[in-house]
Amino acid sequence: xxxxxxxxxxxxxxxxxxxxxxxxxxxxxxxxxxxxxxxxxxxxxxxxxxxxxxxxxxxxxxxxxxxxxxxxxxxxxxxxxxxxxxxxxxxxxxxxxxxxxxxxxxxxxxxxxxxxxxxxxxxxxxxxxxxxxxxxxxxxxxxxxxxxxxxxxxxxxxxxxxxxxxxxxxxxxxxxxxxxxxxxxxxxxxxxxxxxxxxxxxxxxxxxxxxxxxxxxxxxxxxxxxxxxxxxxxxxxxxxxxxxxxxxxxxxxxxxxxxxxxxxxxxxxxxxxxxxxxxxxxxxxxxxxxxxxxxxxxxxxxxxxxxxxxxxxxxxxxxxxxxxxxxxxxxxxxxxxxxxxxxxxxxxxxxxxxxxxxxxxxxxxxxxxxxxxxxxxxxxxxxxxxxxxxxxxxxxxxxxxxxxxxxxxxxxxxxxxxxxxxxxxxxxxxxxxxxxxxxxxxxxxxxxxxxxxxxxxxxxxxxxxxxxxxxxxxxxxxxxxxxxxxxxxxxxxxxxxxxxxxxxxxxxxxxxxxxxxxxxxxxxxxxxxxxxxxxxxxxxxxxxxxxxxxxxxxxxxxxxxxxxxx
RNA sequence: UGUCCCGUGGUGUAACUGGUUAACACGUCUGACUCUGGAUCAGAAGAGUCUAGGUUCGAGUCCUAGCGGGACAGCCA
Numbered sequence: 116x117x118x119x120x121x122x123x124x125x126x127x128x129x130x131x132x133x134x135x136x137x138x139x140x141x142x143x144x145x146x147x148x149x150x151x152x153x154x155x156x157x158x159x160x161x162x163x164x165x166x167x168x169x170x171x172x173x174x175x176x177x178x179x180x181x182x183x184x185x186x187x188x189x190x191x192x193x194x195x196x197x198x199x200x201x202x203x204x205x206x207x208x209x210x211x212x213x214x215x216x217x218x219x220x221x222x223x224x225x226x227x228x229x230x231x232x233x234x235x236x237x238x239x240x241x242x243x244x245x246x247x248x249x250x251x252x253x254x255x256x257x258x259x260x261x262x263x264x265x266x267x268x269x270x271x272x273x274x275x276x277x278x279x280x281x282x283x284x285x286x287x288x289x290x291x292x293x294x295x296x297x298x299x300x301x302x303x304x305x306x307x308x309x310x311x312x313x314x315x316x317x318x319x320x321x322x323x324x325x326x327x328x329x330x331x332x333x334x335x336x337x338x339x340x341x342x343x344x345x346x347x348x349x350x351x352x353x354x355x356x357x358x359x360x361x362x363x364x365x366x367x368x369x370x371x372x373x374x375x376x377x378x379x380x381x382x383x384x385x386x387x388x389x390x391x392x393x394x395x396x397x398x399x400x401x402x403x404x405x406x407x408x409x410x411x412x413x414x415x416x417x418x419x420x421x422x423x424x425x426x427x428x429x430x431x432x433x434x435x436x437x438x439x440x441x442x443x444x445x446x447x448x449x450x451x452x453x454x455x456x457x458x459x460x461x462x463x464x465x466x467x468x469x470x471x472x473x474x475x476x477x478x479x480x481x482x483x484x485x486x487x488x489x490x491x492x493x494x495x496x497x498x499x500x501x502x503x504x505x506x507x508x509x510x511x512x513x514x515x516x517x518x519x520x521x522x523x524x525x526x527x528x529x530x531x532x533x534x535x536x537x538x539x540x541x542x543x544x545x546x547x548x549x550x551x552x553x554x555x556x557x558x559x560x561x562x563x564x565x566x567x568x569x570x571x572x573x574x575x576x577x578x579x580x581x582x583x584x585x586x587x588x589x590x591x592x593x594x595x596x597x598x599x600x601x602x603x604x605x606x607x608x609x610x611x612x613x614x615x616x617x618x619x620x621x622x623x624x625x626x627x628x629x630x631x632x633x634x635x636x637x638x639x640x641x642x643x644x645x646x647x648x649x650x651x652x653x654x655x656x657x658x659x660x661x662x663x664x665x666x667x668x669x670x671x672x673x674x675x676x677x678x679x680x681x
Numbered sequence: 682u683g684u685c686c687c688g689u690g691g692u693g694u695a696a697c698u699g700g701u702u703a704a705c706a707c708g709u710c711u712g713a714c715u716c717u718g719g720a721u722c723a724g725a726a727g728a729g730u731c732u733a734g735g736u737u738c739g740a741g742u743c744c745u746a747g748c749g750g751g752a753c754a755g756c757c758a
Contacts, residue, residue: 128705129695134698153758154758155758189757189758190758251754251755257683258683259683288756302683302685304754305753310755315756352751352752356752356753359685432693432706432707433694434693434695436687438686438688445708446692446706449707449708490717533717534716565716566716576718577715577717642717645719646717647719669719670718671719675718
């Protein structure tokens with residue numbers, strides 16, 4: 116999909132960020148919009164990042180501006196190339212194009228060093244010999260001022276000398292640090308002489324061993340924005356208190372001033388968004404890796420079967436504001452259903468097979484019945500589905516003792532087989548010992564064949580089926596919410612893993628699928644009629660042996676009726 | 682108990698920048714239609730905008746005070 120198509124795919128509601136941009140454009144402060152998506156390559160991206168990606172790239176597209184992809188790689192102890200690669204894949208998959216603007220904060224290490232020299236010369240930065248612990252102790256608390264470091268008034272010459280030797284590797288980690296000289300009594304903790312550089316004798320994934328001093332986030336981010344001439348630097352709420360520092364650096368350096376604007380991060384019910392906790396799910400083997408289909412990671416959603424369009428629409432729908440929020444997962448689910456309803460080919464698949472025999476159907480006969488591929492889109496055509504004497508239907512579609520309003524099969528009752536005939540259940544065959552229903556004997560009404568109009572017979576319900584001898588067995592994985600409570604992090608004193616949903620994955624190994632599915636390829640998506648949307652798994656599928664992931668169920672008003680009657 | 686930010690139906694976001702009976706989406710509930718209990722269509726319920734004062738002809742929007750929630754004391758981002 117092109118960027119132009121993304122621009123037109125949905126009406127974008129206004130929000131406070133767009134209003135700021137509109138004003139800036141109107142007042143002439145800016146002629147174009149230039150944003151950036153600045154992930155740290157220390158983990159996989161999740162749906163919360165998708166909100167930010169859609170915001171930044173979406174704004175650039177809508178305003179005919181540009182959006183850079185910038186890796187905030189200032190901490191070599193946590194960052195790896197593997198993450199850079201996965202992030203690029205995810206952004207690209209979401210449909211966005213950064214063209215040749217792939218940048219790294221590490222590209223600016225030299226420039227940042229020059230900037231630091233400038234501040235030292237202005238007397239606005241100094242080398243501190245305090246230990247990390249001493250710095251913490253003298254920082255004060257939110258309610259009490261901090262104390263100035265005894266090294267705060269080193270001469271410019273000494274600072275310059277120390278800083279150069281620091282860069283040259285003459286000191287051990289933690290021995291020295293470069294600090295901005297601002298105000299140890301500031302009510303904003305970020306302004307109490309924040310650290311700009313620390314010593315880290317670590318190889319960096321891009322600059323190797325060239326540097327052993329690395330800039331802190333606050334010292335790198337705004338300057339990187341400025342270098343790239345970012346007009347609007349969008350970040351989440353927790354950086355609000357950093358904005359004065361962001362502005363201070365830009366002002367002292369007398370460089371191009373981008374404007375930082377903060378918005379509320381995305382929270383989703385029934386899941387967690389913290390990178391650290393997501394990592395612990397992976398490491399604790401609670402899930403099958405970062406791309407487990409239950410994970411809120413972009414790679415997980417992709418493997419589950421979500422489409423980029425659905426995630427973009429979702430991101431648009433959650434809105435943009437500054438107040439904390441928790442989006443209901445049902446909105447995400449709605450977004451995929453909406454998209455897949457239009458695109459997914461309909462097929463028949465029986466998850467819990469129950470055999471039925473059509474006693475009055477010829478033994479060796481097979482009929483190829485025409486089935487519609489998508490009632491929403493005639494251009495998707497039709498296909499032929501084989502019908503024969505022995506079929507499978509879903510166990511849920513038969514009840515020996517039907518509850519009220521049950522429109523499916525039960526003894527003596529009639530039901531339509533989708534695209535085929537109306538049948539009546541005559542006999543229930545049970546396992547003598549267990550009493551379990553193992554087979555149904557039915558008769559069919561030959562003149563009720565779909566599409567012929569030769570009978571006025573009506574059936575209350577329509578159920579799906581597959582022909583026993585034509586169907587093939589496949590594994591289907593049914594996913595449910597990862598957590599059984601809406602807010603797994605909300606319980607004081609309890610670990611979020613206590614709320615993991617024990618039924619978040621149900622593997623059904625002997626599902627019966629219609630033959631056309633045999634050749635389904637990874638990532639292909641289908642609607643199993645009356646059941647839900649499914650996607651061929653990329654990890655467990657084999658040639659001619661696809662494994663399916665349930666993306667989401669269909670809306671199911673029967674289950675509501677059923678629940679209500681309990 | 683310092684600074685900053687935020688309080689609008691169950692959830693989320695809007696409200697022409699001070700102007701009618703607070704809108705939209707998801708969710709919920711009816712009903713219609715249907716060879717998917719899907720989709721679609723029609724409709725309903727649900728907030729008087731955290732509280733109390735004030736300014737004003739008029740306040741969700743402005744002011745004051747309170748209450749509630751969040752962020753900040755990494756040489757993480």
